[in-house]
Amino acid sequence: MTDAKRPFETAKSHGAEKYEGRSHAGQSSYVTDLISVVIPVRNGETFIARTLQSVLDQTFQNIEVIVVNDGSTDSTLAIVKEIAVRDPRVRFYSGPQAGVAAARNRGIAQAHGEFIAPVDADDLWHKDKLLLQFDATRKAGGRAGVAYCWSIFIDEADNVISGRMRRPPRFEGDVLPALLEQNFLGNASTPLIRHDCLDLVGGFDPGLYLDGAQGAEDWKLYLGLAEICEFALVPSYLVGYRKPQGSMSANFATMQRSMDLVCEWAQKRWPLLAEEHVKRERNSTYMYLAYTAVESNSFRHAALFFARATQAQPAQLVSLRTAKFVVRVLDKMFGVRGLVRKIRSPITFWEFVEQIGNRLGKV
Numbered sequence: 001m002t003d004a005k006r007p008f009e010t011a012k013s014h015g016a017e018k019y020e021g022r023s024h025a026g027q028s029s030y031v032t033d034l035i036s037v038v039i040p041v042r043n044g045e046t047f048i049a050r051t052l053q054s055v056l057d058q059t060f061q062n063i064e065v066i067v068v069n070d071g072s073t074d075s076t077l078a079i080v081k082e083i084a085v086r087d088p089r090v091r092f093y094s095g096p097q098a099g100v101a102a103a104r105n106r107g108i109a110q111a112h113g114e115f116i117a118p119v120d121a122d123d124l125w126h127k128d129k130l131l132l133q134f135d136a137t138r139k140a141g142g143r144a145g146v147a148y149c150w151s152i153f154i155d156e157a158d159n160v161i162s163g164r165m166r167r168p169p170r171f172e173g174d175v176l177p178a179l180l181e182q183n184f185l186g187n188a189s190t191p192l193i194r195h196d197c198l199d200l201v202g203g204f205d206p207g208l209y210l211d212g213a214q215g216a217e218d219w220k221l222y223l224g225l226a227e228i229c230e231f232a233l234v235p236s237y238l239v240g241y242r243k244p245q246g247s248m249s250a251n252f253a254t255m256q257r258s259m260d261l262v263c264e265w266a267q268k269r270w271p272l273l274a275e276e277h278v279k280r281e282r283n284s285t286y287m288y289l290a291y292t293a294v295e296s297n298s299f300r301h302a303a304l305f306f307a308r309a310t311q312a313q314p315a316q317l318v319s320l321r322t323a324k325f326v327v328r329v330l331d332k333m334f335g336v337r338g339l340v341r342k343i344r345s346p347i348t349f350w351e352f353v354e355q356i357g358n359r360l361g362k363v
Contacts, residue, residue, distance in 0.1 A: 036111030040103030071097030099209030145229025
């Protein structure tokens with residue numbers, strides 16, 4: 001991708017559908033240097049205050065924060081209202097449950113910023129996340145429509161979950177081939193996205209939720225964005241991605257259906273390109289699902305997903321990745337490493353980033 005005018009002018013030729021509910025339909029000018037943070041939430045009373053605090057503590061202060069309450073039945077809305085009284089940068093909207101994609105789109109429709117920064121209602125940001133990503137987009141120039149960083153798994157107490165660190169991705173520029181193999185951004189809390197690019201691809205797809213397959217909306221969005229713009233990387237762990245018990249991503253059956261639907265959509269949209277990467281994509285998808293099943297202590301499903309991953313790429317059976325998976329299974333089944341972690345002091349997300357994460361990013 002060499003056209004310096006992308007992603008704004010060239011991308012228009014792709015004919016992306018508009019998503020409903022945008023108050024800025026047809027608008028190509030947003031508030032320069034303003035970042036709109038969009039937080040969809042449903043029954044998030046346990047973590048929403050911590051998430052909002054990590055957003056409001058950003059060193060990049062030119063932000064607006066839009067919380068979309070997706071039919072919560074707990075005290076989520078009351079908590080958000082209290083925070084909004086103290087900080088005028090926070091706005092909130094409520095509606096009946098419509099799924100995370102529709103909630104994100106509703107927030108984006110109310111956003112005025114040149115950039116959109118989505119974050120899930122239980123995740124955490126390091127204080128420099130937005131500043132570093134904003135600088136990365138400026139350095140990359142008009143070609144970059146997305147800047148992403150790395151994330152690390154955290155538990156309910158904000159402690160890093162040992163044994164769940166993956167090799168950090170380093171893809172930049174034209175990343176569509178890499179994204180066809182796996183969602184290397186990992187989750188919806190890592191990117192900073194140009195608002196105009198988001199408009200051109202039509203926002204998040206609420207159809208997956210309507211099909212009973214919520215979960216891979218972020219991957220589908222990133223694929224659409226990768227078609228029209230380049231990606232920039234901030235090589236640092238700046239997001240704490242929470243994995244509480246009962247989280248949506250722990251519903252591996254729904255996740256499988258969601259990822260399969262996105263894979264089918266991608267194969268139809270880019271048939272020749274997708275064919276080159278389908279085996280690696282299937283291996284990556286099933287390994288992700290196998291790990292998710294292990295974390296849910298569903299070892300029968302984990303074995304099934306692992307067998308499918310091996311079937312897609314038999315050569316991966318003898319690999320470091322497989323060895324790590326076996327170690328994780330044994331750890332979950334017998335708790336050997338878990339016992340070591342109980343003896344060793346836990347490390348919080350904040351401590352990890354300051355002491356370890358940035359050093360790893362320079363490797």
